[in-house]
Amino acid sequence: MKMRNRAKVFVIDDDALIAAMIARALKGEGHEVLTESLSFSDIVRRIKDCSPDIVLLDISLSGRSGIEILEEIKEERISSEVIMLTSDERVETAVKCMKLGAVDYLTKPFNLDELKIIIRNLLEKKLLRHEVSYLRKVYSELFDKEIIGESVITRELKEKVGRIARARVPSILITGESGTGKELVARCIHRVMHGGCSNGCAPFVAVNCTALPEHLLESELFGHERGAFTDAKSEKKGLFELADGGTVLLDEIGDMRPNLQSKLLRVLEERTLRRIGGRDEIPVEVTVIATTNRNLMQAVETGDFRLDLLYRLNTFSLTVPPLREKREDIPALARHFLGHFTRQYNNRTVKGFSREAEDLLCSYDWPGNIRELRNVIERIVVLESSELIQPLHLPGEIAHLPGSRSRTSDYRFPLPDSGLSLEEVERELFQQALEKAKGNRTLAARLLQVSYDTLRYHVKKFGLDA
Ligand SMILES: Nc1ncnc2c1ncn2[C@@H]1O[C@H](COP(=O)(O)OP(=O)(O)OP(=O)(O)O)[C@@H](O)[C@H]1O
Ligand SMILES: [Mg+2]
The missing domain is CATH 1.10.10.60 (Homeodomain-like)
Structure with a gap:
């Protein structure tokens, strides 16, 4: 985005001398200044037409109050920032102006340098606001392309993902069956959250809590000091430290042991951690996204999961629904994966699905959810070379062929x-x-x-x- 540190400033002061003095000073800073003398009834229209970045508005104009003009500017929803100028030193007047939406207030006689600084700060803020909203838009569109599906359920999910990501909440729980897209959602949240980072480089680390035994997971997450245990030959930073400023994805949080759960809770509440064998409290700024396909409330009842941690994580939670609850998305997903894999495997013949094949894909229950659909399409693209995918090309359990799993199970x-x-x-x-x-x-x-x-x-x- 183009940097713009020159402002268009509209000066409204019926003291021509003051107006000229302000104009000179601001032009010297490179700003564009308008000081037209207009009949006051026209003034708001004029402001609207030339949409200045900043309006300098004297409060006591001969003939009309600047406060009235300020009110009208706000009523018309003109986006220019208004700075009030006055010789009235009473605090009440200043408070009134700010309440009505002025961004600042200067009492005459004021120092021109002060005015220059106020304008500089305003421009910087405006620039940042623009940048943030621009990036948010870009990144929202980005994840719109990644999370495929236009069913009501998926649209609602995408909206919620966007809201949570933009709120930059400290921890998020994503629940859903296996293969529904929990990790995809987590990565999208991370990207929207950190899209604004100048080089787009906030770290994202994922850990599967099922894959490692407790003591290894602990040292993986929290790191250790040298000599903390037999194998700790040198100090090691944990993933929380490595992800500082970014996101840690804890996959299958339901499998984390209670002892580690308490340590995690401390990171979430105190925003600090202690390495294994360490004495220092190390501050960390991470967003923790936890996923699970288990019912954590049940795990709490059996004593496998800490209730306080569940409450903490549950504050912001998302459920990714199973594919069979959003069948309208299946054709779009199938076509998406078909496009993806025909490109990846350079398969130039397979073009699409026959009506019958699509119907079968839509009526199957997909216990493995979107991952299963993805795998089925990948297999077809690798093995098949007919232009249209027919029921014959689908796995038996989907095409209801003899020999399908459901039939053989009792054979x-x-x-x-x-x-x-x-x-x-x-x-x-x-x-x-x-x-x-x-x-x-x-x-x-x-x-x-x-x-x-x-x-x-x-x-x-x-x-x-x-
Ligand atoms: N809405 C979607 N649009 C496109 N691709 C999707 C969508 N949802 C999931 N996928 C894809 O499906 C696959 C499985 O998704 P992911 O790994 O995020 O699931 P998961 O819920 O984390 O599964 P598990 O519980 O097994 O870890 C990935 O390849 C992912 O990119
Ligand atoms: Mg996953």
């Missing part, structure tokens, strides 16, 4: 008392699948829920391609 293979060679069974099944699919290997692979490569391997191994 029992009779094992003879004498036993059976597993390899024989495999050979038999691959052969049957090929027969059933009339030699169509893609379909045969689907019937057995194996990849095309696996099928090809077995066909070769058992010599079924004769």
Whole structure:
């Protein structure tokens, strides 16, 4: 954005000498100054037309009160900032002007340098405000493109994400089933929050609380001093310190042990931490975003989760709904992933979905949510080369093909008392699948829920391609 530290200033003072003096001083600073003498009934219209950045308005004009003009400027919602000039030293007058929306107030005779400084500060503030609103807009649009879906549910989610991010709250809890997009939402929040950072570089670190045993997670998060425990050969900064000024994403917070939960609570409440084995309180400024697909209230009841931490995290919470509750988003998501993967794998043939295939995608329940949809589309793009994706190309559980998981779950293979060679069974099944699919290997692979490569391997191994 272009820097602008020159202002357009409109001076309204019926003392021509003072007006000229102000004009000279401000022009010397490079500002553009207007000091037209107009009949006062026209003045607000004139201000509106030339939309100055700043209006210098004398309070006691001959014929009309500056206060009235100020009121009219505000009523007309003119965005210019108004600085009042007066020889009236009473505090009440100043208070009245500020209440009516003036940004500042100068008592005559005033020092011209003081006026210059006030204008400089105002411009700086205005510039910052512009920059912030511009960046917020850019970043909101950005995450609008990333969080795909225009269903009411998704639109509401995006709005809430934007509101929470702009409020820069200290901690956020994101709940939702696996694969619904919790991490995506967390990253969007982070970006909107820190879009204003001059080089867009606030750190974002993600930790999965399930992946590490308690003591490792503790040293990962809080760091340690040298010699704090046997393996601590040198001091180490924890992720909270590394993420200072940015965001820590705690994935699966429900799996964090209670001892660590208390330490986390301290970071949230005191904004300081102590490394393992350390004595100093180290201040940290981080936004903590925690995610969970568990019901934390239940975990509180079983004693696995601290109620005070839940309250703290719950202050700002978001729930990302499962895909089956926003089926209207499925076509857009499917097309989005199709575009993404055809580009990634340079697949130039697959163009879209047949009506029937799209209907099947929309009626499936997606227990793995958006991640499952993404994976299904990726597999199709890698394996298929027909222009339109048909039901035949979809996994069995979605296309309701025989051999789908739901059908096989209660299927029992009779094992003879004498036993059976597993390899024989495999050979038999691959052969049957090929027969059933009339030699169509893609379909045969689907019937057995194996990849095309696996099928090809077995066909070769058992010599079924004769
Ligand atoms: N609304 C969406 N638009 C586009 N892509 C999405 C959307 N929601 C999720 N995704 C994509 O789906 C995948 C899974 O999302 P993500 O990893 O954020 O889910 P999660 O809720 O964190 O899952 P888990 O609970 O398993 O950690 C990611 O590739 C993500 O980019
Ligand atoms: Mg996740």
